[in-house]
Amino acid sequence: MRTILYLVRKEFTQIFRNRFISRAIFGIPLVQMIILVPAVTFEIDNIKLCVIDKDMTSESRDLVSRLQGSEFFLISHTTFSEQEADDLLHKNRCDLILNIPRGFSNDIMTENRAKVMVIANAINASSAQLSWAYISGVLRDFNADLVMDNLSVKSIGTLPTIKITNRFWYNPTLNYKYYMLPGILVILVTAIGLLLAGLNVVKEKEMGTIEQLNVTPIRKYQFIIAKLVPFLVIGLVDLAFGLLLGKILFDIPFAGSLGLLFFFAVLYLIAVLGLALFLSTLSSTQQQYLFVVFFILLIFILMSGIFTPAESMPLWAQKFNLVNPAAYFMRVIRMIMLKGSGFIDILPDIRGLAIIALTTVSLAIWRYRKRV
Amino acid sequence: MPGLIKPTDMKRFLGFVKKEFIHIFRDLRTLIILFGIPAAQIIIFGYAVRTDIKNASIAVYDLSGDEVTRDLTDRLSSSEFFILREMIDSYDKVDEIFKSSKVKAVIIFDEEFGRRLISEGSASVEIIADGSEPNVANMVTNYTRAIIAEYNQDLNKSPGEGLILIEPEVRMYYNPNLESQFMFVPGIITIVLMLICALMTSITITREKEFGTMEVLLVSPLKPIHIILGKVTPYFFLSLVDLIIILLLSWLVFGLPVKGSLLLLMLITMLYILLALSLGILISTISKTMQQAMFISLAGLMLPIIIFSGFIFPIEYMPPIYNWISTVIPARWFVTIIKNIMVKGTGITYIWKETLILSGMTILFIVVSAKRFRIRLQ
Numbered sequence: 001m002r003t004i005l006y007l008v009r010k011e012f013t014q015i016f017r018n019r020f021i022s023r024a025i026f027g028i029p030l031v032q033m034i035i036l037v038p039a040v041t042f043e044i045d046n047i048k049l050c051v052i053d054k055d056m057t058s059e060s061r062d063l064v065s066r067l068q069g070s071e072f073f074l075i076s077h078t079t080f081s082e083q084e085a086d087d088l089l090h091k092n093r094c095d096l097i098l099n100i101p102r103g104f105s106n107d108i109m110t111e112n113r114a115k116v117m118v119i120a121n122a123i124n125a126s127s128a129q130l131s132w133a134y135i136s137g138v139l140r141d142f143n144a145d146l147v148m149d150n151l152s153v154k155s156i157g158t159l160p161t162i163k164i165t166n167r168f169w170y171n172p173t174l175n176y177k178y179y180m181l182p183g184i185l186v187i188l189v190t191a192i193g194l195l196l197a198g199l200n201v202v203k204e205k206e207m208g209t210i211e212q213l214n215v216t217p218i219r220k221y222q223f224i225i226a227k228l229v230p231f232l233v234i235g236l237v238d239l240a241f242g243l244l245l246g247k248i249l250f251d252i253p254f255a256g257s258l259g260l261l262f263f264f265a266v267l268y269l270i271a272v273l274g275l276a277l278f279l280s281t282l283s284s285t286q287q288q289y290l291f292v293v294f295f296i297l298l299i300f301i302l303m304s305g306i307f308t309p310a311e312s313m314p315l316w317a318q319k320f321n322l323v324n325p326a327a328y329f330m331r332v333i334r335m336i337m338l339k340g341s342g343f344i345d346i347l348p349d350i351r352g353l354a355i356i357a358l359t360t361v362s363l364a365i366w367r368y369r370k371r372v
Numbered sequence: 373m374p375g376l377i378k379p380t381d382m383k384r385f386l387g388f389v390k391k392e393f394i395h396i397f398r399d400l401r402t403l404i405i406l407f408g409i410p411a412a413q414i415i416i417f418g419y420a421v422r423t424d425i426k427n428a429s430i431a432v433y434d435l436s437g438d439e440v441t442r443d444l445t446d447r448l449s450s451s452e453f454f455i456l457r458e459m460i461d462s463y464d465k466v467d468e469i470f471k472s473s474k475v476k477a478v479i480i481f482d483e484e485f486g487r488r489l490i491s492e493g494s495a496s497v498e499i500i501a502d503g504s505e506p507n508v509a510n511m512v513t514n515y516t517r518a519i520i521a522e523y524n525q526d527l528n529k530s531p532g533e534g535l536i537l538i539e540p541e542v543r544m545y546y547n548p549n550l551e552s553q554f555m556f557v558p559g560i561i562t563i564v565l566m567l568i569c570a571l572m573t574s575i576t577i578t579r580e581k582e583f584g585t586m587e588v589l590l591v592s593p594l595k596p597i598h599i600i601l602g603k604v605t606p607y608f609f610l611s612l613v614d615l616i617i618i619l620l621l622s623w624l625v626f627g628l629p630v631k632g633s634l635l636l637l638m639l640i641t642m643l644y645i646l647l648a649l650s651l652g653i654l655i656s657t658i659s660k661t662m663q664q665a666m667f668i669s670l671a672g673l674m675l676p677i678i679i680f681s682g683f684i685f686p687i688e689y690m691p692p693i694y695n696w697i698s699t700v701i702p703a704r705w706f707v708t709i710i711k712n713i714m715v716k717g718t719g720i721t722y723i724w725k726e727t728l729i730l731s732g733m734t735i736l737f738i739v740v741s742a743k744r745f746r747i748r749l750q
Contacts, residue, residue, distance in 0.1 A: 020664050028671050039679050039694045044686070089545060091722060092708070095688075113539050122544035123554045123715050126507075127686050132542055133514045139540050140521060160489045162524045163496045166513045169470060171503030179506050191670065199663055286662050287575055291402065294567070294670075295409050299416060307685075308421050309508045311428065311476075317420035331473065338504035341471040 003218055007226030011200075015230060021196070029188055029238055033245045037181050047131045048076040050085045050094040057105035063116075063142055067098070072134045089121050096120050096131050108146060170255070170338050177250050182333040183306040185242045189235050189265065190300065190326055193272035194279075194293050197231040201280035202289045224365050228273045235269045236262065255340030264332050264346065267353050271325040274360030281367040300326040328353045384594055388602035395576075396606055406572070410564040410614050414621050418556055425511050429457040429475040433466070440486035444497075447523055448479065453515045470502050477501040477512045489527075546715050553626040558710040561618050562681050562703045563674075565641070566648045569611050571669045573652030577603055578665040581656070597742070604649045611645045612638075631717030637710070640723075643730055644706045650737035651702075657744040677703040705729050 016022045049067060053060050067073045076094050079085055085097045099117040107114035118135055122128035171178050204210040213223065239262070246252040276293075283289035303317060304310065304326035310318065321327035328349045335341035343350075396402060430448065434441050449456035457475050460466070466478050482488070482496040489495035499516050501509035547554045577600075580586040589599050615638070622628045630637055651673070659665040679685060680694070681703035687695055698704045705726040712718045720727070 018663075020661070020667070024667055024671075028667075031671065032675070035697075036675060036679055039685070039690050039697075044689045046689070048688075090716060090718060116540050118540055118542045120542065120544050122547035122550055123711055124686055125547060125550035125555065126511075127689075128544055128547070129550060130510070130514070132544075133518070136518075136540055136542075160493050160495075160524070160527060162489065162520055163494055164499065164517055164520055165496065166499035166501065166517070168501050168503030168506075168509050168513075169466075171506060171509075174503055174506035174510060176506050179504065187675075195666070195670075199666075203663075287579060288399075288402065290571075290575065290662070290666050291409070294571070295412070298413065302417055302421055309425060309428075309505060312425045313420045317416075320420075334504055335471070335473055339471050339473075339502070341473070345472040 008229050011230040029242045046074040048094040049073045050077040050097045052099045054102045055100050055104040059105040060100045181246045186330050192235045194276045197273050198276035198280040232269045256336035261336045268329045271357035274364050277364035304330040385598045389605045392606045427455050430454045431458040431475045431478045433460045433480045435483045436481050436485035438486035441481040557622045562707045569648030570652040574655035574665040577656035578662050632713040637713045647734040654741040681707045
């Protein structure tokens with residue numbers, strides 16, 4: 001035990017002697033929080049709409065003014081030429097074209113089903129789908145009001161209508177920051193764990209100092225624990241720092257138990273650090289290690305469902321996520337912070353992650369050779 | 373320029389480039405990573421990262437349990453968007469089912485839904501979505517609303533005509549099947565090239581510094597500019613090979629061919645590679661150790677590129693300040709160019725502005741890194 005304590009102290013001294021790293025530990029979360037969190041949003045508003053109104057009647061103008069009044073749309077251009085509208089779409093000056101053909105109002109009057117054409121720039125499929133959903137919502141309302149007007153004249157009576165109300169729990173305003181901040185904390189903790197710990201060992205290898213450690217009587221597990229503990233502490237401190245920044249800067253809610261989150265974070269860091277130490281035994285230079293870790297980090301993070309729901313991934317990707325520690329943390333940190341999920345709710349995740357942690361640490365101890 | 377270089381210099385330079393190539397090709401692992409990363413990323417992220425939702429789990433709390441609500445439940449669960457995970461029987465279960473993250477939304481049909489709909493002409497349904505995933509919550513709500521509204525329209529079709537007065541017709545330009553690939557492939561080209569060029573060069577040059585071998589090079593008869601060019605040249609060609617691999621993969625695997633001029637795409641990509649390489653040199657002049665170079669590449673390049681190139685998050689909808697910040701991120705301009713050439717098939721007339729900006733940035737980075745490198749020599 002005393003051996004481990006001495007080794008841990010040595011590691012801390014070495015880490016904080018490097019001024020760049022000690023600055024990076026607090027600098028990176030600060031930069032990430034301030035710059036990245038507000039930028040990442042899927043909320044779309046002010047969709048740039050180009051209107052071609054060839055009808056020019058009170059009905060068509062009514063429709064256009066409704067779109068103008070909607071918070072989602074911004075009528076950026078009006079034109080009579082389809083070609084000009086296409087060109088604007090081509091040049092990215094507008095996102096959506098609404099084409100109201102001549103005879104629109106006449107068709108409505110004669111109940112001939114008036115047509116309108118909507119053209120969306122669909123390179124970004126999800127934005128296009130959302131824009132289409134918004135504009136068809138406006139068209140639906142417009143249609144319903146027209147029907148009502150017509151019906152009251154003909155007095156057929158009321159038609160069955162389903163009234164739909166909706167609510168968003170845990171995040172009523174769908175604030176995207178609440179969603180992204182936990183995700184960015186996961187990137188932070190993962191990067192600290194994977195990069196710093198592994199590089200530390202590989203650097204000792206590259207510099208030859210690891211041989212000095214190898215000739216001492218310390219045991220394999222002592223070496224691994226001594227390398228693991230300092231970065232575990234740094235990871236947790238960074239997580240706490242990130243949470244604090246989130247609270248101060250963005251007033252991020254924290255619905256669940258802080259203790260439970262940190263318990264899970266310890267488990268997560270052990271899994272990640274075990275992996276880092278295992279990978280470091282496979283690389284002989286920092287350069288090699290860096291490339292391998294970049295690869296793994298990018299895959300882990302993007303596959304974990306940080307930007308996109310992991311559930312809509314294909315089955316093979318979901319299977320992969322069973323062994324992807326970042327996927328567990330990504331899910332659980334959001335559950336605890338936003339929904340206040342308890343121990344029972346995350347029990348399956350704890351079990352899965354514990355198995356991963358056990359595996360990676362065992363692998364690291366097994367692969368570490370005291371001989372060159 | 374070639375006239376200004378003496379033949380002996382040229383010979384030395386070529387010898388140096390050869391040495392660098394040997395360094396790269398000697399290490400099989402570096403090589404596999406150099407080509408394995410882009411290929412694997414294109415395939416994995418092209419397939420796995422999806423912004424659309426399919427088979428989202430929902431629960432239904434049916435207070436009425438009549439024919440209409442059963443019909444509606446069927447409609448919802450038979451659509452490709454939803455899977456009916458559970459029927460719940462109390463309002464308290466909603467919180468429980470959300471907390472264990474089993475479902476994305478709960479749909480609650482009011483009491484006597486069917487009877488009220490027919491006799492009173494109106495019935496209520498409530499959608500409660502799990503807002504902890506805003507995007508999913510939004511989409512699930514929109515899809516549910518659309519399905520219910522469609523059912524409502526079908527219901528009304530029989531008694532009287534003239535209820536649908538306006539028929540919108542939609543055309544999805546450039547991407548009629550709404551595939552995510554059209555967004556991701558250009559984004560990944562942008563990221564992978566920057567990663568390979570900037571990260572690789574900054575690390576190899578810093579490595580020479582950290583190990584002291586840079587001094588050996590500096591006392592050799594090679595001029596500093598030749599050392600840097602020699603370091604960078606192999607990566608320039610390797611990046612081009614990478615680009616070709618990615619384009620081939622995106623064509624063969626995703627069926628996403630280059631719609632516009634391939635030559636134009638290659639030329640502008642070369643410009644972008646040049647820019648990335650000069651950024652790499654710049655980073656290497658700033659950092660003393662490989663760890664530093666890597667941290668700067670990671671924190672200063674990777675994340676901003678992923679975020680600000682607008683390939684996952686559309687820049688147009690970010691707060692205005694960020695729109696401004698993104699203008700200094702080269703990837704933002706490059707991704708626009710690639711999308712234009714690959715997906716829209718537009719020519720230089722549509723992208724000359726972006727190309728000009730990219731050229732300006734390249735020149736700036738080359739000048740700055742050249743200046744900084746010379747300072748270190750004195």
